[in-house]
Amino acid sequence: MSFKARDVTQGGQVTFMRWRMFLQINNILTYYLVIFLFFITTSMLFIRMTLQNIKNGLFYWYSVSLHPLQSHMVKKPVYHLEYYGKKLSYTTDQIINDPYTIYCGQLLRQELFICFNIGLVSVISLAVFFFWYLGYKGKKQREDEVTGGRILSEEPQAIARLMKKRGHASDIRIDKLPMIKGSEIQNFAMHGSVGTGKSQLIRKFLEQCRERGDMVILYDKGCTFVREFYDPAIDELLNPFDKRCAYWDLWEECPALSDLETAANTLIPMGASEDPFWQGSSRTIFAEGTNRLRDDPNRSYNKLLRTLLAINLDQLRELLAGTPASTLVDGKIEKTAISIRSVLTNYVKALRYLQGIEKSGKPKFTIRKWMQEVNDDGKNGWLFITSNQQYHESLKPVISMWLSIAANNLMSMGENLNRRVWIWIDELRSLHKLTTLPDAIAEMRKFGGCFGLGFQSYPQLEEIYGPKAAEAMFDLMNTKFFFRSPSAAVAKFVEKELGETVLKRFNEQTSFGNDEVRDGVSFGKDEKRISVASYTDVMKLDNLGCYITLPGDYPVIKMSLKYVSRKAVAEEFVPRIVQESLDEQIELEIVKRVEEESQWRALFDGHTAVTTSSPTTLDVTGSNDPLRNALPVSDSSDRKPSQSSGRKQVSTSENATAPAGGRSEELKITDVPTPLILADTEILQSDYQLYVDEQQTRDAVRKEEVNINHRRGERDQDLGDFTL
Structure with missing residues (x-):
């Protein structure tokens, strides 16, 4: 409620304006409805009575109305009434006393009352219709008109x-x-x-x-x-x-090399922003290595893991000889091959949980x-x-x-x-x-x-x-x-x-x-x-x-949605005894290979090589996983970059692998110093030259891997600018 003059003025002006407009509409409607009422009443009267009876009835009521005046007249007027083809000449006294004229008068009054009520009901109905129609049109005019797009419905039925x-x-x-x-x-x-x-x-x-x-x-x-x-x-x-x-069989599932390559694309996914070389190379080695074991009568998941993850590079090179993967394990790029196998290990080792599935019967x-x-x-x-x-x-x-x-x-x-x-x-x-x-x-x-x-x-x-x-x-x-x-x-x-x-x-x-x-x-x-x-x-x-x-x-x-509670028809999970760890020989080989990789990184990154203890049983959650824990972990606090001007430092990712089944953290590649000095210790020129030769070979291999990594949306175009 407000008593402010402005609010009262505005409210009054708008209210009275709308009231005047409403009365204007009502006046127009009333005028036409009265005409319609007269038309309906008259029409019904002529339908229900003959013209003779209507005239005689009118003469009767006319005479009744004028009789008090005409009674004092010396010469009383005579009126001519029709009676079934005859004309009767009656004075007012005769009209008001004649039984026939009385009947016509009473009939006219009765029928007029009936016809008027019929007309009134019709007019009221018509008035209601008109008011409804005008209100409907007004409401439709105020509504928003949908001309396109989607609409919302809350009535699924x-x-x-x-x-x-x-x-x-x-x-x-x-x-x-x-x-x-x-x-x-x-x-x-x-x-x-x-x-x-x-x-x-x-x-x-x-x-x-x-x-x-x-x-x-x-x-x-x-x-x-x-x-x-x-x-x-x-x-x-x-x-x-x-x-x-x-008992899922990988080799039966993938009867051709192309099927193995397709499976490898998902088993070893590309990272979000890392260099695609490592995953692409790992895919190639997995597909080619698995395919080479296809005709082995003693093939198993254990043997596959032994082949891909544990045997030394010379044996793996011999197995992959004559395949596109052979260049990825070439002896001239041993450190690159070790890094590729690290990425391969991170994903392929998930197959270890399938060990022994062939013994299920x-x-x-x-x-x-x-x-x-x-x-x-x-x-x-x-x-x-x-x-x-x-x-x-x-x-x-x-x-x-x-x-x-x-x-x-x-x-x-x-x-x-x-x-x-x-x-x-x-x-x-x-x-x-x-x-x-x-x-x-x-x-x-x-x-x-x-x-x-x-x-x-x-x-x-x-x-x-x-x-x-x-x-x-x-x-x-x-x-x-x-x-x-x-x-x-x-x-x-x-x-x-x-x-x-x-x-x-x-x-x-x-x-x-x-x-x-x-x-x-x-x-x-x-x-x-x-x-x-x-x-x-x-x-x-x-x-x-x-x-x-x-x-x-x-x-x-x-x-x-209606919530529906459903009864259990089977057990959620029935534990199976899983051979979670690889055999001891494979574990030792993996640890040895990882330590070699650690030494290479220490040589060129300035980190202390990591020496791992004896392998232990693999834990399902990966917390006790020698395939992961044995890899070197970089400590940024131990890095001692050279203070000499014009020298650049080599850096690696904080961890060469990710947790089991996750995305791998790829090596971050920067320029290599010439000569390289880390931790105040100068590396022999012969070692550095060996490293440069390896990088040149690796760059050539990366160029050959374009077809493997063709799905990658963005990649570096000038591969020659990258050195490890």
């Missing part, structure tokens, strides 16, 4: 009816909302923070996949889906630490053959690829490789648009970069491939695959579920993805003044673009609440 009407409704439903028919092969994306409902959404899909008998490949970090859906009678499980793990299993045996017309089993938090970092390279192989093998199943093979990957961020995934998502539609990817935020996708590849992958996800994003930056991304509504927004202006001629209201509509949902709406979504975008001309749907 209404969208379901629209889909059914158009014939687009699928048998796959999320609560009350059906998916678009055929949209499964156009892929699904689930975006949202932890605990917002992505796993619940996947469960709803999985229940229907089981009912339909579709083939499913499911990445289950945490083994929660295993507990609710695993059926040992028809399903397979891959987890080296789980007793139910199938199970038949050999390959993802490739399992997928080729799909039953298009019947029930299919599922493949669970699982891990848990305790072992995940150790298994990450192998899990990523398995999923990449599954995605790549979809093309070997043959074209079939009616088949459905689902690949569900929740927590995509917890895996290495799946190099085949972008192409698989783009090309697997005709093979029946259906991808469902879950991740907590779009920046995670960019971090793994890079901005362009992440954008391309996200664009291929035609059906998207956006759950809560607490970060404003990520929520703004979701706001943009939900789209805009193009509308004409109502704009009203009121003018008033001392004279009434200045009073008035003007309005118009300006075209605006507004977001379907603001980023704050995304930030404050409840758990299980989400926005859904569907392919085609459908609104953005806001809905809340």
Whole structure:
């Protein structure tokens, strides 16, 4: 409430102006409604009575009205009445006393009353209609007019009816909302923070996949889906630490060298910004070395690890002779070869947990053959690829490789648009970069491939695959579920993805003044673009609440998923006795090789060589891992750069390897001093010359590795400027 003169004046002017405008409309309506009432009453009267009775009735009431006056007249007037073709001449006394005229008068009054009420009801009804119509038009004028873009709907049932009407409704439903028919092969994306409902959404899909008998490949970090859906009678499980793990054979899985190279791309991922030479070289050695063991009747994962990680360089050089990998272990670049094997060790050692799997008594299993045996017309089993938090970092390279192989093998199943093979990957961020995934998502539609990817935020996708590849992958996800994003930056991304509504927004202006001629209201509509949902709406979504975008001309749907508690049908995890360490000979060879590498680094980096103790049993978490702990660790406090002018110092990364399954910290390469003096000790010119010769050979090898590293987005063009 306000008693300020300005507020009272403005309120009064606007109120009375609107009241005058309202009365103006009412005057116009009343004028025409009265005319309409007269017309209806008269029309009904002529319909219900004859003209003779109407005239005689009028004469009767006229005479009744004038009789008191005419009674004093000497010569009373005579009126001519019609009576069925005859004319009767009556005075007023005769008219008011004649039974026939009395009847006509009473009939006229009765019918006039009836006709008036009929007309009044009609007029009132018409008045209500006109007021409603004018109010409707006024409301429509004030409403914003949608001319394009998307709109928001909070009624899933209404969208379901629209889909059914158009014939687009699928048998796959999320609560009350059906998916678009055929949209499964156009892929699904689930975006949202932890605990917002992505796993619940996947469960709803999985229940229907089981009912339909579709083939499913499911990445289950945490083994929660295993507990609710695993059926040992028809399903397979891959987890080296789980007793139910199938006997997966690497060589059967990759029957050709090209298959091994594809698997190596995921097993040994490229770093985000490091020199791609090291990972590319490691991939080449892994693929060629593994391929050389293909025809060995005694091949095993233990022997593979012994070959790649433990045998000396001369033996490895002999094994790889005649292959592109032979130049990477050349005797002239021994230090480079040692560094390459360090990177190789960091990733390939994840295969050690598969040691002894061949002794499980199970038949050999390959993802490739399992997928080729799909039953298009019947029930299919599922493949669970699982891990848990305790072992995940150790298994990450192998899990990523398995999923990449599954995605790549979809093309070997043959074209079939009616088949459905689902690949569900929740927590995509917890895996290495799946190099085949972008192409698989783009090309697997005709093979029946259906991808469902879950991740907590779009920046995670960019971090793994890079901005362009992440954008391309996200664009291929035609059906998207956006759950809560607490970060404003990520929520703004979701706001943009939900789209805009193009509308004409109502704009009203009121003018008033001392004279009434200045009073008035003007309005118009300006075209605006507004977001379907603001980023704050995304930030404050409840758990299980989400926005859904569907392919085609459908609104953005806001809905809340129903939580369903599911009973356990299998154990989450059945521990398997795993041979966590390699045999003693391999451990000793690895430690010896790492110490040699440490000495080389001490020679050129000025660090003290690291001497390791006897190898111990490998710990699953990597804390007691000789493959990692035996590598030299640089201490920046021990570095003593030369104070001589014009000299440069060589630096390495703080650690040559990353934790098991992680990204490796690559060597940082700078210019080499001539001559080099570290820690006040001058290196012999002969040693330095040997080092320079090695670098020249390594640069030549790096140029040969261009084809290996061709997927790298940015690389150094002038390789000759780099020396170690």
